[in-house]
Amino acid sequence: MADLLGFGGRAALRALALTLIGVCAWDVGTASAIPAFARKYATSCQTCHSIFPKLNAFGVAFRLSGYRMPKETEEMVKEKPVSLGAPAYKKLWPNAVWPGEISSAVPLALNVKFAYVNTSALNGDGSTATSNHDFQFPQELNMFAAGTLGDHISYLAEVTFVENPDTSVTVAIEHANLAFDSPFGPENLLHIRIGKMMPNVVDGFQEMQIMTGAGIDSLFAYNPIGPNGGTGLAGDASPSPIALPVSVRGIEGYGIIKHRAMWVAGVANGISPGTNGRFDGNNAKDVYARFDYKLGGMGLDGDTGGQKEIPAQNWRDDSLRVGAFVYRGDGSHINFPFTLADGSAITIQDTHFLRTGLYASLYVRDLNVIAAYVRGNDTLSQFDEAAVPLAVVDATYHAWFTEADYVFYPWLHGAFRYETVSNGDPGEPSLRTAVFNASALIRANVKAIVEYRRDLRHGENHSLNGVMRFAF
Amino acid sequence: MKSNLASAACLTGLVMIMGPLLVHPGAAGSLITGTVKASGLSTNAGAVVYLQQAPGTFPPSTETMDQKKMQFIPHVMAVVAGSTVKFLNSDPTPHNVFSPDNEKYNLGTWPQGQSKDYVFSKCTKFPCAYTQLCRVHPEMEGFIVVLQNRYFGVSDREGKFEIKDVPPGSYTVGVWHPKLKGQPKPVVVEAGKSAVVDFTLAR
Numbered sequence: 001m002a003d004l005l006g007f008g009g010r011a012a013l014r015a016l017a018l019t020l021i022g023v024c025a026w027d028v029g030t031a032s033a034i035p036a037f038a039r040k041y042a043t044s045c046q047t048c049h050s051i052f053p054k055l056n057a058f059g060v061a062f063r064l065s066g067y068r069m070p071k072e073t074e075e076m077v078k079e080k081p082v083s084l085g086a087p088a089y090k091k092l093w094p095n096a097v098w099p100g101e102i103s104s105a106v107p108l109a110l111n112v113k114f115a116y117v118n119t120s121a122l123n124g125d126g127s128t129a130t131s132n133h134d135f136q137f138p139q140e141l142n143m144f145a146a147g148t149l150g151d152h153i154s155y156l157a158e159v160t161f162v163e164n165p166d167t168s169v170t171v172a173i174e175h176a177n178l179a180f181d182s183p184f185g186p187e188n189l190l191h192i193r194i195g196k197m198m199p200n201v202v203d204g205f206q207e208m209q210i211m212t213g214a215g216i217d218s219l220f221a222y223n224p225i226g227p228n229g230g231t232g233l234a235g236d237a238s239p240s241p242i243a244l245p246v247s248v249r250g251i252e253g254y255g256i257i258k259h260r261a262m263w264v265a266g267v268a269n270g271i272s273p274g275t276n277g278r279f280d281g282n283n284a285k286d287v288y289a290r291f292d293y294k295l296g297g298m299g300l301d302g303d304t305g306g307q308k309e310i311p312a313q314n315w316r317d318d319s320l321r322v323g324a325f326v327y328r329g330d331g332s333h334i335n336f337p338f339t340l341a342d343g344s345a346i347t348i349q350d351t352h353f354l355r356t357g358l359y360a361s362l363y364v365r366d367l368n369v370i371a372a373y374v375r376g377n378d379t380l381s382q383f384d385e386a387a388v389p390l391a392v393v394d395a396t397y398h399a400w401f402t403e404a405d406y407v408f409y410p411w412l413h414g415a416f417r418y419e420t421v422s423n424g425d426p427g428e429p430s431l432r433t434a435v436f437n438a439s440a441l442i443r444a445n446v447k448a449i450v451e452y453r454r455d456l457r458h459g460e461n462h463s464l465n466g467v468m469r470f471a472f
Numbered sequence: 473m474k475s476n477l478a479s480a481a482c483l484t485g486l487v488m489i490m491g492p493l494l495v496h497p498g499a500a501g502s503l504i505t506g507t508v509k510a511s512g513l514s515t516n517a518g519a520v521v522y523l524q525q526a527p528g529t530f531p532p533s534t535e536t537m538d539q540k541k542m543q544f545i546p547h548v549m550a551v552v553a554g555s556t557v558k559f560l561n562s563d564p565t566p567h568n569v570f571s572p573d574n575e576k577y578n579l580g581t582w583p584q585g586q587s588k589d590y591v592f593s594k595c596t597k598f599p600c601a602y603t604q605l606c607r608v609h610p611e612m613e614g615f616i617v618v619l620q621n622r623y624f625g626v627s628d629r630e631g632k633f634e635i636k637d638v639p640p641g642s643y644t645v646g647v648w649h650p651k652l653k654g655q656p657k658p659v660v661v662e663a664g665k666s667a668v669v670d671f672t673l674a675r
């Protein structure tokens with residue numbers, strides 16, 4: 001492997017990485033508690049969530065079934081939909097529009113988040129920047145619309161509003177997707193989703209299925225690109241490198257086989273944005289796939305047939321779910337600029353990258369332990385300022401996390417998370433982070449969190465936040 | 473102390489009307505009918521009107537409380553002490569049944585088409601009310617009221633109830649409601665005649 005960086009260059013990169021850790025210390029994922037469903041079915045949040053947004057086994061089945069109750073019947077929907085055509089028009093097709101439905105009430109839901117933020121971050125020059133007692137009231141507001149359009153179509157849209165300290169507002173379309181659910185074949189064997197969405201290649205280890213609020217940066221925010229491989233977390237760089245995507249623009253197929261197995265296959269834009277108004281950074285597409293199997297507990301589609309005893313507590317689901325996934329990307333022709341220690345400017349392209357990983361989630365009564373491991377391999381092609389190829393570096397990083405979530409009371413849960421990345425650049429020490437969380441439901445849709453996060457390599461990087469979230 | 477005064481005023485404000493005795497010539501058995509007014513509620517349904525004490529022994533029965541459309545159906549049920557209630561799940565989603573009241577029980581969680589029985593034999597001071605809850609769906613709620621005898625009725629939306637085949641005698645008619653309270657009332661039942669008792673319930 002070419003060692004293009006001298007010691008000084010390494011130190012500078014390390015400092016940059018540290019700064020980025022500080023920046024990302026309270027980088028939170030998107031919120032996903034959708035009371036529009038509670039209204040539609042006249043049911044409690046706890047039907048699908050242990051403490052929102054964490055889904056229980058039934059909530060997982062509801063999501064995977066295309067926002068439908070397993071074996072849903074018409075009488076389970078308390079908010080009667082408006083018909084967009086009598087069912088008999090199916091018989092007339094293609095001489096009539098296929099009949100559909102929309103909800104009678106606008107299926108909107110809001111999530112609001114207040115944060116009381118205390119952070120400390122190690123700067124590149126060795127100094128420490130602290131920010132204490134910051135009332136970020138609110139920190140963000142998420143607006144959801146979600147539901148079904150008759151038998152075989154469902155949708156989800158989420159817009160997030162973040163008010164910045166200068167009172168400007170950042171608006172982001174976090175999700176907007178349409179799904180064709182079981183268009184043919186056995187129930188749940190095939191769902192096709194199109195749009196901007198959380199790819200199911202990362203199902204089970206992002207915020208809807210963990211109790212901690214902070215994003216798992218080791219898996220999702222790592223920057224695998226560098227002269228000798230990745231050295232730390234990615235900041236707000238544009239284009240943004242991909243470790244594992246929390247969201248993609250793409251087309252995905254997934255399905256459930258015999259209640260217990262899940263398959264996923266998708267194609268996505270990959271590294272973005274591109275130039276000249278393109279979303280995709282190049283003409284190549286990224287592809288991904290996954291296969292899961294669940295032993296014990298409720299089936300992935302909500303089936304309870306294989307269960308000797310169904311637990312009385314809706315957060316319990318004594319089971320083991322394991323999965324293997326792969327994400328393959330092509331970042332050729334997408335340039336990431338770097339300055340070497342000698343001052344020369346180069347660009348790096350992540351021409352081929354491959355993520356292979358394993359996932360497991362174990363439920364034993366009131367304990368849920370989740371873990372995921374990712375091996376990331378990047379072919380990093382370097383070019384000088386005149387676009388002349390310099391070298392090709394093959395770098396591999398390893399990232400994993402594990403989290404234990406425990407239910408002390410139905411309204412009080414605790415969580416501990418450990419996450420680490422062994423950098424692609426072998427000269428860089430690994431990143432290690434610990435997160436402690438206590439979450440309390442004040443009501444089914446109002447929760448308070450205290451979360452402490454600490455960089456185990458540089459204790460100067462830490463944050464302690466009090467968060468209040470409510471969904472309605 | 474303000475709240476105590478307020479509730480006292482509220483209670484005295486609700487004057488109970490003793491139902492006049494009406495004669496129904498030719499009626500086969502003696503009937504107690506009447507209306508329950510549930511003050512401040514959107515429905516008058518769900519009040520259990522019963523004879524506090526009746527002579528004799530009353531054989532237990534087997535009743536069914538269904539879980540359908542994510543609701544306990546009926547919402548309120550009354551049974552004679554020792555009776556068995558079959559808790560059926562008619563929904564495609566699993567339901568749980570437990571009660572935090574009296575001796576407390578948790579029957580577990582079971583899928584569609586299955587049922588579990590519970591025998592209400594531990595009540596010593598009638599009426600014994602058992603709230604039925606489902607851990608899976610915290611919004612679900614139902615009630616089972618265990619009584620000494622089989623002379624009871626449950627009010628409908630309009631508040632109407634009927635207690636059939638009451639042997640002649642003097643009784644005290646009690647009323648139980650999930651949210652409200654009402655004073656018991658004396659009634660004299662004569663052979664071949666119907667009696668009317670009305671209740672106004674308040675907090």
Ligand SMILES: [Cu+2]
Pocket residue numbers: 542566567568606607608609612
């Ligand atoms: Cu239930």
